[in-house]
Amino acid sequence: MSACLFCGIVKREIKGDIVYQDDSLVAFRDINPKAPVHLLIVPRKHISTLLEVEQGDRGLIGDIFYVAAQLATDQGISKDGFRVVVNCGPGAGQSVYHVHFHLLGGRLFTWPPG
16 A cells, blocks of 8 residues: 555654554554644554454454553553544545544543544
8 A cells, every 4th residue: 555644654654753663553643633642543554444444453453442541641641531533434534544543632522522
C-alpha cells in the first residue's frame, strides 16, 4: 500500500512524531489534534477499515487497547480519563483508510460525541 499515508509513517517514509513502536504497532501524534493529547495507534499491518479485521487479528486489536492504556499513563491522562475512538467509513469520519485508534485526553469530553 504505497499510497497509504499511515503505511508511509509506519515505514518511516513519511515523517511522523512517533511516541511508541513495537513489532506490530506504531503510535504517533495526530497532526490535527482534537485534545491536548491526541495520539493515533495503528497496526503495522495494513487493514483498511474495522470491517476488514479478521479472526487472526483479534490479538492485534487487544494489543492496541493494552498499548492505549500504557500510553495514557505515559502521557499523564490516565488519572482524569481518556477516550479511545475508531471511525469506520466516511459517515463516521474516517479519512485515512488504514484502521487507526485515536487516544484522546487532557480535556473534558461530552457525550454523545460528534
